[in-house]
Amino acid sequence: MVVPVRLSAAPKPLARPVLYSGFHPGAAMEQAKPSFPEASIPEHRHADALIEVLHQVQQQRGYLPAEALAQVARDLALPLSRVHGVATFYHLFALQPPTSHCCSVCLGTACFVKGAGVLVAALEQRLGLRFGARSPQRRDAEGSDGDAWSLREESCLGACAQAPVLRVDGQLVLGLPVSDPSRLAACFGALALPDRAAEAA
Amino acid sequence: MSVLTLWVDGAAVAVPAGASLLEASRAANVEVPTLCHLDGLAPVGACRLCLVEVDLPGDGSPTRLVPACSTAAGEGLVVRTATVQLQRFRRMAVELLFAEGNHVCAFCVANGACELQDAAVAVGMDHSRFPFQYPRRHVDASHPHFVIDHHRCILCTRCVRVCDEIEGAHVWDVANRGSHCQIIAGLDQPWGTVEACTSCGKCVDVCPTGALAHNDDTTAEKRAARERPALLRSARERQRWHNQGGPP
């Protein structure tokens, strides 16, 4: 059953009523139709915990490897595709192992107005990475990837008053001096960002 | 069962309480185009082709656009299904779908049996004004009987719903978001390796385009059976078997 649109006035008189009599599959389905779209599938309380469980797995493993997703699906008695669908819907779930260092630029409106674009360009040059990219994975025997970096965007961190904002390995860096290249470079140096451009030269 | 009366394109119709506006339109012999909707599956209101204009009676509130498939008929509603504006929007929606994927009717397995093609004809679309996106998608032919060609997928999610609601296997789901959305089997793995799949073929039956097909079908050979979910649901839930075919 579909819940009706609320009505307020009395019905208008009908000119030529067409009686609803003929069979078609849709009419026959009226009883069978679930009470409202999509949320109609009977809910197992277990399934509700999916996002929380994925958060926990990611906290432990650093990301969501395929075998962990399969394990979560088995534990919660959920379809694999549904677990994968949820894991790929949300930005904060990573299906790739993280690089050992991460630099993310807030792309909120205030940051945009205050020159986040300049900041991104400077970081791309400094790290030798395109925005949204990561250093190639070169894992050694211990599984460490050396000092691989990734450069990505971050949704608004709510630190708009001190825009533009950067996050380096979880640490928030505020009010970067984007209009002054030398001070900006000094900031990057203080944050121990590798200077790939200089290394290449 | 109580009965509601309402107006569809100027004609009054009576429908049982709980019927959708789409059912009311059919009762008034008005064809509203649909793509994601399929009788027998839960409506999702995603393709926006079945949007209709609704006036609530007498209260002077502004006209609303609502999806006919997932909006209940209400007493005294005035419904318009084919205004100039609606036709313009529908055409744009179909153009957006064509531009979004890689749809080449000439050598498509579903040519002639494709609901996207039918929708284009119904809304009078002969070309897309929007630039084609030419997305890089792939074809998965790992299943012994079927094939999925993502280039032709319009993300109507009928396959997801039929597999979940009717077959109960839930092989399919949608991964990613926005324009990166994609239908996936299992953990985004080759379809043929998904243990949950019963190879029942209902997803192929209901697919509106040539995205899902039998792997021995070639151009214009797709055999769809889109009435199947409604018949199966009727049999299962109401003990009424309309799926037995004609006399032998």
Next chain:
Amino acid sequence: MASMLRCCSASGCRSAGGEALQQALVEARSRAGAGDGAPVIKAVGCLRLCSRGPLVAVDGPAGSVLYGEVPSARAAELLEACAAPPRAAAARRALASHALDLRHPFFALQEPVVLETCGLIDPESIDDAMAHGAYSTLHRCQAELTPAQVREQVRLSGLRGRGGAGYPTGLKWDTVALQPPGPRWLVANADEGDPGAFMDRAVLEGDPHRLIEGMAIAAWAVGADQGLIYVRAEYPLAIARLRRALAEVQARGQLGSLRLRVRVGAGAYVCGEETALLASIQGRRGNPRPRPPYPAQLGLWGAPTLINNVETLAAIPAILRRGAADYAALGTAGSRGTKVFSLSGAVRHTGLVEVPMGTSLRTIVVTMGGGVPGGEGADGGVKAVQTGGPSGGCIPAALLDTPVDYEGLRALGSMMGSGGMVVIDQATGMLELARYFMRFSVAESCGKCVPCRAGTVQLLQLLDRFCDQRASPADLAQLHDLCAMVKATSLCGLGQCAPNPVLSTLRHFHQEVVSALAVAPGGAP
């Protein structure tokens, strides 16, 4: 009163060195010998003027002074400034360059209702919150009023949803309360996803007990015995403080039989939409669904569910304590009470302001915010003010006298949104800004409905053509048509509002759009 140092411990000031400063203060105090008269050092919520962080408020016998950008090295002087007048005077003179003038309009024109105890109390101490009156209104409501009377007060206050749409809160409460008997749920929407908005973060980080008290009153008024707070994962400090506050309040038994829990999002703007929020809470992809049925009829696990924004719920204790009429006396006829705005972008004083509804944009941006740094003239160098985030629009400087309320902003093609207010200076191109928001909508579209999934992609490509000066007049016509289609036919608010930044640019900055058209013949179709 004992003298006290209130250190802003909101995430902005913390990152600007607030944590180190507080540590330095504690060390300086122990060096000086912590006698009975030693000042109390307290971590508090947002002190408003974030651009001058780290902020410290000094309350001493010589009065209160707010200091900004204080280096940790001057901790000893800050302690001195708390002392009795003769000793304090010297320290205060030495710190004069850091003192902020509380008579400046940025502070003087504020009308704290939602934020009345934010910045005064320690958000990690329930005792401190209760000493400032937390939970007293809840107990008074339960002792003296019926649930229907509480709902009547909320209705009479004229409070409207602060999440953006402005739906009357009292009506929403009644709709949930009057559903057939059975369980009900309460959800606080703390998924503050609008880029440029941080009001809810300030409440969560600075005064979590106010939100919890508002929720407890709401739950009691609509008959809900379970509630959830859905917080975006990008606010780790807010989550930690909220969890702590909930644990404390439940340990004290202040909430009776009401059970509240925190749910953490996972990064999806669309989950601020209420049906997507419900899907996410239930462990699913955050896809919205068609309404009706509304969550007030059919929500979490099929039960009627009241969903209110953080700021809406945080206003409730003040409304019931002061009385509906007193609250309704603030603001305009259609938009009562106060609204918290987060002021950022190209403006001298950035931070949080809470002002009565109907305050003009000019007052907020030029008088309180000080205009663009280095800006001249009556408009303070402001080119436009962006409100409502990716769902809103830009209001040009010529319309700065517009009173800020729901209808006023909507009439100009923008919207209140959750309260982000980003000031745009002459250096920012409006088409670039429109493209920025469209890029955001493309990235955040859930992908369920066609107009939003495919339409925003096409809109973004059209805007690219304008920004690259290769658009044709035909592109302009198509931009208009496609905006109209996406706005009219998208399934949820995200898609329906995605064209707004473009439409407001077309409306208020038409000249900029026209001059972006390609010079023939290169751009001719």
